[in-house]
Amino acid sequence: MPDKETGPRGVKIDGRGIARAMEEEVAAEVGRLAERGVVPRLVSVAVDDDDRSFESYSRSRERACERVGIETDSVKVPLMDAERSLGRELAKLSADPAVHGVLLKLPLPSGVSEAGVFSHLHPGKDVEGVHPRNAGLLALGRPRFVPCTAAAVMAILRREDLPLEGRHVVVLGRSRVVGAPLTTMLLDKRTGGNGTVTVCHSRTRNLPQMVAQAEVLIAAVGRPEYVKGEWIRPGAVVIDVGVHWLADSSLPKGGKLVGDVHFESASRVASRITPVPGGVGPVTTAILLRATVRAAARAED
Ligand SMILES: NC(=O)c1ccc[n+]([C@@H]2O[C@H](COP(=O)([O-])OP(=O)(O)OC[C@H]3O[C@@H](n4cnc5c(N)ncnc54)[C@H](OP(=O)(O)O)[C@@H]3O)[C@@H](O)[C@H]2O)c1
Known part of the structure; x- marks a missing residue:
């Protein structure tokens, strides 16, 4: 790292290249899991709010999952009675052994209790590291999902x-x-x-x-x-x-x-x-893929 005030300027960091290298590592790990009969599966859960930037992010995430061999799916719940529906979906996915990673779209709509919703999410499937348990582990210097x-x-x-x-x-x-x-x-x-x-x-x-x-x-x-x-x-x-x-x-x-x-x-x-x-951006997606595969590997160990 140049700490002098001289040297080259503005050399771009190639996030796409870093993400590609990480995806190759993840795909190799998916291959090893396949030999044990495990196919990692990631499911996203969101309140249906017509958020176009989230839709476009979801599509690029789905394409990335496909590239490395992770199965993916998404669940939308209506805004009406969102807290109860989110809780039900998260509880179902948390109990499903075929699902290894669960993404919850944040922030939640106003009036929906985050603590209430999170209480239904298995922290071992919280691949985005937002569950209070995972936040606590990070604070203690024992990160699991971040x-x-x-x-x-x-x-x-x-x-x-x-x-x-x-x-x-x-x-x-x-x-x-x-x-x-x-x-x-x-x-x-x-x-x-x-x-x-x-x-x-x-x-x-x-x-x-x-x-x-x-x-x-x-x-x-x-x-x-x-x-x-x-x-x-x-x-x-x-x-x-x-x-x-x-x-x-x-x-x-x-x-x-x-x-x-x-x-x-x-x-x-x-x-x-x-x-x-x-x-x-692309590196963030690659990290999510890696976390999903790690969640699948841990669940099978
Ligand atoms: N690339 C990715 O994968 C990715 C993922 C997530 C987010 N993002 C992007 O990253 C950015 C930050 O996301 P976030 O979720 O952390 O946003 P956020 O929740 O809105 O937080 C923004 C933070 O910036 C502070 N801030 C706002 N205006 C400021 C100012 N004028 N001077 C100094 N600090 C200021 C806020 O201070 P207070 O705490 O005092 O309000 C807050 O701590 C956004 O542009 C978001 O789109 C990118």
């Missing part, structure tokens, strides 16, 4: 040989599914972390000054192109978790996907940077 996006960031840093030990890592965002678990992993001694971590959020003052201190910057603020190149320390590694559709009628597709970082200005300053699309 949120896939946070794990994807760690996988990218590890596979690209970008060490964290002793580095100043600045995380923008403290959400329960991205910023908070990622912070735990970045700090952890055993999981390849050991970074010195600063976490920023919507109440942080002087965000540009915080960003300027980062040797490794991880942006998960949920705001399109929010982080500007001028804020970034020359030579920093930038991992952009954000995904947003920016409408622009002058473009052939009517818009484009962007991240939380303004890519053009940031890539002039950063040494390595993940693009959007093609950065964290």
Whole structure:
């Protein structure tokens, strides 16, 4: 990792390439499970709310499952009486030995108790690492399933040989599914972390000054192109978790996907940077596949 202010700039991190390599590893594991008569199966459960970005994410996940030999299915429950229907579906899937991984679309609609719904999900099938039991294990330094996006960031840093030990890592965002678990992993001694971590959020003052201190910057603020190149320390590694559709009628597709970082200005300053699309997103899907196969292997052991 270049910690000098010289060296190459804006070298893109190929998330699709990393994901392909991980998919090959997962497919090999699926092959080993097949010899034992096990076919990993992943089922997604969501409240039917006509969310088109979720539909498109679901299709790409289904294609990825197909590529590696994981069976997949999805269940939709009506908004009316959602808590009871979700609980029923999760209980059924949790008890079904042919199902190894269960995805629950979050956030739940307002008025639906997350704790109530989670009480029906078997933590051993919680491949997205959102069940309180799995969150607790991560906090105790004994991770089992961890949120896939946070794990994807760690996988990218590890596979690209970008060490964290002793580095100043600045995380923008403290959400329960991205910023908070990622912070735990970045700090952890055993999981390849050991970074010195600063976490920023919507109440942080002087965000540009915080960003300027980062040797490794991880942006998960949920705001399109929010982080500007001028804020970034020359030579920093930038991992952009954000995904947003920016409408622009002058473009052939009517818009484009962007991240939380303004890519053009940031890539002039950063040494390595993940693009959007093609950065964290595909690796997140690969992590989910890997978690499903691990869940299947554990269930059979
Ligand atoms: N690539 C993937 O696979 C993947 C997966 C999940 C999410 N995402 C994307 O990642 C991004 C973050 O997701 P999320 O679920 O963590 O979002 P979230 O739940 O909305 O959390 C956003 C975090 O950013 C903080 N924040 C908001 N505005 C800020 C500002 N102006 N300055 C500093 N901090 C600010 C918030 O602070 P407070 O805590 O104070 O509110 C919060 O901690 C989104 O763009 C999302 O689309 C990508």
